[in-house]
Every structure is written in C-alpha cells, then in structure tokens.
Amino acid sequence: MIPARYKASRFPGKLMKILGGKPVILRTYEAALNTNLFDEVYVVTDSDVIYKTIVDANGKAIMSKKEHECGSDRIAEAVENLEVDVVVNVQGDEPFIDTESLTKLIQVFKDDKVHAVDLASLKVQMTAIEEIENPNNVKVITDVNNMAIYFSRSVIPFHRDKEVDVKYYKHKGVYAFRKQALIDFYNTPITPLEAAEKIEAIRYQEIGKKIKMVETTVESIGIDTPEDLEKAINILKDNE
Missing domain, CATH: 3.90.550.10 (Spore Coat Polysaccharide Biosynthesis Protein SpsA; Chain A)
Structure with missing residues (x-):
C-alpha cells in the first residue's frame, strides 16, 4: 500500500x-x-x-x-x-525503492511462526551528532532481540557513562504490518505519548503491539522539497 x-x-x-x-x-x-x-x-x-x-x-x-x-x-x-x-x-515520495530492505521486512513475518511480531520496521545507524540531536529524526531503542522498546524525538539512550559505547538509530518510517495490528490501531484514538511526540509508531506500542526493528544501511531518498526533486532528477539521469 x-x-x-x-x-x-x-x-x-x-x-x-x-x-x-x-x-x-x-x-x-x-x-x-x-x-x-x-x-x-x-x-x-x-x-x-x-x-x-x-x-x-x-x-x-x-x-x-x-x-x-x-x-x-x-x-x-x-x-x-x-x-x-x-x-x-x-x-x-520515495521512487527509488530499496528492495533489499523490503525483502528483510517481509522475511520477518515468514520467520515468525508463532505470530509474536505485529509490525516490522527499519532502523539505520546515525553517527553525526547533528543528526542524533535533530528532533526531526525519530530515534528508536530496542531490546536484545531487536524488538522496539521506545521511539522518541529526544536523544535516546542518554549517554551518561562516556566509557560505555552507545549506538544511535534513526527510525525509517517504512512498515510491514499484520492486518489485525493495523485495524486495532485504526480503531484506537490518538494515545497520550503519541500525541506528545507526534510519532505514530508509539500508538502501536501503547496498545501493546510488538514491533521488530530491522537494521539497514540504505538511506532512503525521499522527496520533501523542490531541492530533493532536483536531486532525484539527477539520480535518474545517472542511472539511465
């Protein structure tokens, strides 16, 4: 869709x-x-x-x-x-589809024989401090099984102990859903944390849905501005 x-x-x-x-x-x-x-x-x-x-x-x-x-x-x-x-x-607005990442998302459900996963989504590592601190970049933290713990526009996790190596991940808004998870989301009004952060993934968590995060190294090429369109036109020319 x-x-x-x-x-x-x-x-x-x-x-x-x-x-x-x-x-x-x-x-x-x-x-x-x-x-x-x-x-x-x-x-x-x-x-x-x-x-x-x-x-x-x-x-x-x-x-x-x-x-x-x-x-x-x-x-x-x-x-x-x-x-x-x-x-x-x-x-x-992403005409250059990342087939590799979509294949990984679909594989999550093929592997999930017991239906423990309601959604799958993508994360990409960030290293630049400007990217990490930018509230337009939604951050995600996961457990040891790559299930999402929380999404935020704030910097998470907070790096208190500088001796500990911390990785930061940006949430890419590409999702694969079980149909029932979508319908349950649709039938639930906006939840409090979702309203505060303006992140729809949080509503799924607030109603108990389990989100599996898949790491990708591919940065999507979206068209959000006229400048992005010019870049896309040039990419298309280079690929022809």
Whole structure:
C-alpha cells in the first residue's frame, strides 16, 4: 500500500511533480511493482488527480473515504475489507525503492511462526551528532532481540557513562504490518505519548503491539522539497 496525500505541507503537490517524464507517485508505484515482492500493489489516496494518474496507467488505486491523520489510518481503511495477511507501507515520495530492505521486512513475518511480531520496521545507524540531536529524526531503542522498546524525538539512550559505547538509530518510517495490528490501531484514538511526540509508531506500542526493528544501511531518498526533486532528477539521469 502506497499512501498518497496531495496536500503535503512542505511541498504541496509533490507526488504529481514530473520525474523523468512521469509523476513521482507513478514512478513509486511502478518501482514497487517491479520489486516482484508483492501479490498486489495499490496507491491509497484522497486525491482525484492521483487516483486518475494511477488508474490511467493501468495501475490499482483506492480512494480514501475519510480525512486521515497518518498513513496507517489511510492504509487501515483501505485494507479493512481485503483478504490480506501482511501489508507493507511504501512511501509515495520515495521512487527509488530499496528492495533489499523490503525483502528483510517481509522475511520477518515468514520467520515468525508463532505470530509474536505485529509490525516490522527499519532502523539505520546515525553517527553525526547533528543528526542524533535533530528532533526531526525519530530515534528508536530496542531490546536484545531487536524488538522496539521506545521511539522518541529526544536523544535516546542518554549517554551518561562516556566509557560505555552507545549506538544511535534513526527510525525509517517504512512498515510491514499484520492486518489485525493495523485495524486495532485504526480503531484506537490518538494515545497520550503519541500525541506528545507526534510519532505514530508509539500508538502501536501503547496498545501493546510488538514491533521488530530491522537494521539497514540504505538511506532512503525521499522527496520533501523542490531541492530533493532536483536531486532525484539527477539520480535518474545517472542511472539511465
């Protein structure tokens, strides 16, 4: 599922900007299809323009019926009546899909025979102090089995004993969910810690869902600004 809002706050209409002759959202949709990892790929949108763009290209799209606070809500509404086991959320503004990381996420559920995992998500190590201290980077700490303990915009863990080696991880907002976890999230109002931190992953934790974190070294290339779009255009040219 590729949630796709037209009204992005920092770069309105970014998903319909042209990247190598095609709108960004169509590039992302085709990239997801071309991974051959999924039984079905859908764009889930509140925009007639985005919906038409995908359908006119013989793609599959679902119109959201409601306004949604976050991608999880939009996806949950879309899958509520679909026969699915595991749903993967691919960001609409990331046309250069990291197939290796998505494969690792899906493998979590193939290995989880006892259904101990409700969600899987990605983390990438940070070493630069500016990155670690930047509240726009959501940090995640895990237990010895790589299950998420907590997510925060604060620096976690706090490095009190400088003799101890500490690693810091940024949460990448790419998720794979069991369908029931999504539906339970959707049916629960915003929780207190989620409201404080503005991190949707925390709601899953506050309602008791278990999140397995998978480490990746691949930094995603998202399109959040006009400058990002220029970079993406250049990357595409270099790859052709």
